[in-house]
Amino acid sequence: MPNTRPPVDYIERTRAQYDALGYPPYHWVENATPPPWAELTKPLSQCRVGLIGSGGIYKTGQVAFHYKDDTSARIIDTRESTATLRATHFAYDLTDARSDPNVVFPIDTLNGLAREGFIGSLAERAYAFMGGIYSSRRVRERLAPELANRVVRDGVDVVLLVPV
């Protein structure tokens, strides 16, 4: 059977769940227009690619994320083994991410694409945070600019964002 059902509408299902629990509606971020468009200036095979993921990935030895609007981030060395990566998050089933962090933080995948020349290189530093943050303001005003500044300093050409 091919896909027979449309994409899961998480906004609608969250609304229904909150209604059932007696909560007021959740306010999703709504942007009428996308942010400014930036054209790719060279082929992917020449690009240094950055990675930012919100799946709650940390490395053993780092402080884990907490679940109360944690707007901190972790720097992950993309040259080190992903066997020491961990996952913590309250809003998705962690089973598969703990079995293979590449499902939400594709470091091995991107290193492989760099080896085969599909991308120029993977940046040495990737960034992880735990996306269960109820304050969109804190993300917009603090976390997002911090990470954007860091990837620019890292000299990346494009960044792959992997939310959960």
Added chain:
Amino acid sequence: MTSALSITRSANPPRAAYLDFPLGHTAGKPNQPRLNRDIVRDALNAFETLKQPGQVSMLPYQWADDDAWKDGVMRPRSPVAKHDDSRVERDATPQYQTEQDRALAEAELARGGCATCVWLDDPA
């Protein structure tokens, strides 16, 4: 990349690639490197193929032979149980995957802090 199309359309990034997988698998399936390589390659291709702000590339992968998994997503059982409430009270205690992780991190902190942690001050 995204596995939540309605949320991504609401946030409206310049470009996106949609993978119709359950949450927690934005970049593929566990321990399937060949599949994941194809998925991430196709997602990256959107950097070259999408030409209009707000476009979403629909990736041609499906999670299973049918879409039955979609039926149970965030459908509270009836009557609604506290178990279904993801908005329980939370605190700022780090949530380690393992106790060993906690010990390693606390030892690191005792030696002077987590050098690869990025702490942000809460805006006033």
